[in-house]
Amino acid sequence: MKMAEKKHLNSSLLERLATNGFRFTPQREHVYSVLLEKRDHPTAEEVFIRAKRRMPDISMATVYNCLDALVKCRLVRQVALERGAARFCPNMQEHSHFYCDSCEQVFDVNLPPEPVIGLPRGFKAERYDIAIHGRCPECKT
Amino acid sequence: MKMAEKKHLNSSLLERLATNGFRFTPQREHVYSVLLEKRDHPTAEEVFIRAKRRMPDISMATVYNCLDALVKCRLVRQVALERGAARFCPNMQEHSHFYCDSCEQVFDVNLPPEPVIGLPRGFKAERYDIAIHGRCPECKT
């Protein structure tokens, strides 16, 4: 990553954190960069392992705290795909997730332009979580 | 519930279990009836508490086993809505779930006739899990 890009990333991260009442910390910057680096929907545990590589003293509690802050700032999405650990995804474009029940990989899938579901009167939707389960091309029998 | 209805329920449950390689047990019958009785998307813990009322010796491990069997027989759906416990729902019609982030209640929402999302070549969808987060009519500010 070029210096200019890094600077821009940090200033927009700082701004986003600040407007949501959070402080800018090296840990939050680092956790966010880890998520951007490899967009494979890691679990909190996996984020922790990757974050430790360049920041060996970071703790699991901090990783959870950082992920929480990033989710609340709407910089990261949290998805529940299988029984078990939550997964995190820095792609904030409208999209849904395809979960391969065989190899357990997760793929981003674009939504059609009209994903709107008719809700009964009085319900106010804030966010849609669409998970599609099935077989990916590699695992088709 | 009338006797005739109960008989029918049991024979169809038996059949469904059998064709999926499961045995018919009083515990599985009871757990299924508990889910049908109050369709409020209980957690496994809640199912356990309700099941104990008329079957005091049932254990938590059995409740998990029964729910697993029912899910594998496609008699029950398992949904992950929030961080935390999974929830169970015996409504097998195509539908999605509305989760109120304020009061934490879950509502079934009918899907439009065209819920199909264009998947990239080679992906085979087996099931869609659509969770909508927002505010229910009671909690609208």
Added chain:
DNA sequence: GTCAATACTTGGAATAATTCTAATTTGCGC
């Protein structure tokens, strides 16, 4: 720039949800 208030980080303990284990019991095909 200094200071104070308070949010954040840390390691470890605690909790919650689920799965595993080993012994016993039960359903079901023969």
Added chain:
DNA sequence: GCGCAAATTAGAATTATTCCAAGTATTGAC
């Protein structure tokens, strides 16, 4: 009815997440 595999049980173990208390760092006011 018999025998075997599957299911049940209580409790231990594991996994994922949250809580806690002490020290540290960030931010806004001066």
